[in-house]
Amino acid sequence: MNRMFRERIIVTLLVTLLAAALGTLAGYLLGREISLQLAQRKLWEDSDRMIAISETFSKETRTALAQINGAPFQFCSEAEMSFVRTLIFQSHFLKDGGRMVDGRIVCSATLRGVDLPQAQMKPDFVQPDGTLLYRNQAPLIVRNLRAVVVQSGSAYVVYTPHLMDLLTVTTSRFMLVATSDPSLVPTSESSADPARMKQLQINQAISHEGNWRVDDTFYATRCSARYFKCVSANISIHEALHNGRRMLAIFSAGTGVIGALLGFLFLLFYFRNRGMEQQLRRAIRRDKLRIFYQPIVNLDSKRIVGAEALARWTDEEGFAVGPDVFVRIAEERGFVGEITELVVRHVLRDMGESLRRDADFRISINVAAADLTDPNFLPMLEEELRKACVPADQLAIEITESCTARQEVAEAAILQLRQKGHSIHIDDFGTGYSSLSYLHKLSIDAIKIDRSFTQAVGTQAVTLSILPQILSMAQALKLQVIVEGVETREQAEYFLAMTDSGTILAQGWLFGRPAAVEAFCQLIENQEQKLLAVANVA
Secondary structure, eight states, X not given: OOHHHHHHHHHHHHHHHHHHHHHHHHHHHHHHHHHHHHHHHHHHHHHHHHHHHHHHHHHHHHHHHHHHHTOXXXXXXXXXXXXXXXXXXXXXXXXXXXXXXXXXXXXXXXXXXXXXXXXXXXXXXXXXTSOEEEESOTTOEETTEEOEEEEETTEEEEEOTTHHHXXXXXXXXXXXXXXXXXXXXXXXXXXXXXXXXXXXXXXXXXXXXXXXXXXXXXXEEEEETTTTEEEEEEEEHHHHHHHTHHHHHHHHHHHHHHHHHHHHHHHHHHHHHHHHHHHHHHHHHTTOOEEEEEEEEETTTOOEEEEEEEEEEEOTTSOEEOXXXXXXXXXXXXXXXXXXXXXXXXXXXXXXXXXXXXXXXXXXXXXXXXXXXXXXXXXXXXXXXXXHTOOGGGEEEEXXXXXXXXXXXXXXXHHHHHHTTOOEEEEEETSSSOOHHHHHHHTOSEEEEOHHHHHTTTSOOGGGGGHHHHHHHHHHTTOEEEEOOOOSHHHHHHHXXXXXXXXXXXXXXXXXXXXXXXXXXXXXXHHHHHHHHHHHHO
């Protein structure tokens, strides 16, 4: 294991772990936010449920007080207490009732005279309608549960100390407060004391309807203006997160895995591209790119009249890299001209003899947009042709439509190439900037119809309807037509039938796949032998 490979593994592990940690943190924060939002929503539901119950017993309390005050019986008579007992028996929340005067219980529906509390009770606060509330009064204790006394006029009732049990919820605490409670009113000295300030904030949260947060506690308060009370549910952030711990775990684990995967894939892509660039540069320096040749045939005679030179590369890990990938990398990094020069040298070395022997035979090479603006491109081309003793007209230059988007640059470069004798072909014609005026201005020699049009033959594809127009345009401009991607006889016959005059050339798997120079030369030799055999028979 070499040093670079070990370093890549270490960096990959560190970045993957960092990405996993960041993903886990992001998942935790997202899960935390959702957990807190759900907790606040649950608080509101709890307070809504509690205020409904609270209003129900408040209504029952006020109704009972009104009935006692309006009863047509003698004050504290047995008939009146019997009436009160009936009310208590029929109620859901009341435990006792009777009459009070000056804070003392005079008579009770459930307590006899000797059992009545003797102490005078002082109301904790008075509601705006004059109703008195006494809470936590020592004489009224049921199994250590202190009841609340409500007085209106001389009538009083005691509601069940078990009322709080009815309001209890599983995910939050709650408070039942009266809006007239004087303890909720801020005092002038409270503003100077942080503890008092906090209590003021809590008082506001539990006595005013809405969602509130005081320090690390959420409050959801619902108020009833009719009965001068509020119900407030609350839960601490710690408790809310504890309740949502499963969601936090799922989010944290899930986003941690996603973060690790994205980090790993990013590094893989980064190393692949960075490593690929360096490997490609080394491959060019060491002449490791291979050149394959795909035959171009005359559709009428089926004779091979030329070939397209195609660069192929296998990286140092043994993976084949497509030209669309490594050429793009070379273009982005600014060294695509080195690939073009390598292809030119290989073509003239591999096919120089065939080109010198047959003046009608042509090899096409692909030229990138950067080559057209490279001042070294044309001198390099002239020098290599001179050394190989090959005429310029036997080396066709293929440029894509995208290369000609900047027409001024393209026109100047193409003009120079044509002046030197090169034939100019527009590759992948029909996929980009095609127009009649554009072709006329560039003064090209041939168009290569993109394989997407060829594949439309025999189908109902819309692109098929454009083919006759392209062929007519080429005929009007006296341009040679080369059809790419011919794979079936149906396709070949279609284009042959569409040609009214002149010849049409084609390349594709029907006539031969890209092959190394030895296999391609053997293909030409076999063709010549067949033609010779036919001539001898004739």
